[in-house]
Amino acid sequence: MSEQVCTHCGSTFGPEELLFQCPKCGGPLEWRDLPRFDPKLIQKNMPGLWRYRPFFPEVLPERPLTLGEGWTPIVHVPKLGDNVLFKLEYVSPTASFKDRGVALVINQLHRFGVSEFADDSSGNAGASMAAYGAMAGMTAHIFSPAYAPKGKIEQIRAFGAELTLVPGPRPEATKAAVAMAEKGVFYASHAWVPVNIVGQQTAAFEVWEQLGGEMPDAVAMPVGQGTLLLGMYQGFKRLLEAKVIDRIPRLIAVQAKKVSPVVQAFEKSLDDVPAVEPDYTIADGMAITRPVRGKAILEAIRESSGTAIAVTEEEIEEARRKLALGGLFVEPTSAAPYAAISRLDIPATEKVLIMLTGSGLKKPDGGK
Ligand SMILES: [Zn+2]
Structure with missing residues (x-):
């Protein structure tokens, strides 16, 4: 049976308790002992990400309320890079991941x-x-x-x-x-309520299923609270435990230089993420000065042999323009990973997947 575990004090709570944080110490909770991933159990007749319902905590309903979330396309746009794939998370009911x-x-x-x-x-x-x-x-x-x-x-x-x-x-x-x-x-903070991250795990399951098991070498994404990064890491780990993949892609966490607590902590080899001063960045979607789950984010990056990289406002704007000229209209936050991978020496033989998390229509002028 699945349970909720406090990542700070280790206290456990049953699935029938509705909690956003540990009632004993105030730490963030995580769902553990979830049902084992098994390709044979995927419910292909269910809409969107509910095909993975058998791998969610048992407290979620058999017949969910849904707006059609999940199962977002993965595309290759040759003009934007031979070895780059994009997962269009902005093709979601409210236009974000x-x-x-x-x-x-x-x-x-x-x-x-x-x-x-x-x-x-x-x-x-x-x-x-x-x-x-x-x-x-x-x-x-x-x-x-x-x-x-x-x-x-x-x-x-x-x-x-x-x-x-x-x-x-x-x-x-x-x-x-x-x-x-x-x-x-x-x-109901999306940063705190732990089932939110279980939902983000489905992005990893989809990458595996949609690419026919041909996993990317690296996955790059913007990081604010880091729920997508943590979800994908946990999702890939579950695929690894189920022996359907043999390695976890390197996770590349991208932040705006102006608000980059995770990148700074990663570069200083810290175990947790201290707060940074708030600042204004055009990448408003990731302007988090201290993520709730900083420790877990750093662990996920390191255990996947990934990295964390900060990009300037100008680089973000330039990446947003380039993506749009390739037909992909995203908000500044979502353009940051494309700016970052051009700075990393990724061999041409490797495949990188970029998570395009939010639509350009959210901020059509890019924030100028
Ligand atoms: Zn606790």
């Missing part, structure tokens, strides 16, 4: 009868939580920094969420959401 995790979170909350929740977000997670909350008939309280892009703000509003724009840097929005949670509203 967040839907993978949020779909599981909302189904879990629905199962437990939650009718109201709070979350803080720079935009994409907020839009996703607002959409899935609306579908499930829940009231979503979303706290976003006042500087969040208009496209994301309007999207959150359209789904009928109670939106609060919080002045000041990104951490202020977190403080506001936590204050509301202290009044008794469930804090």
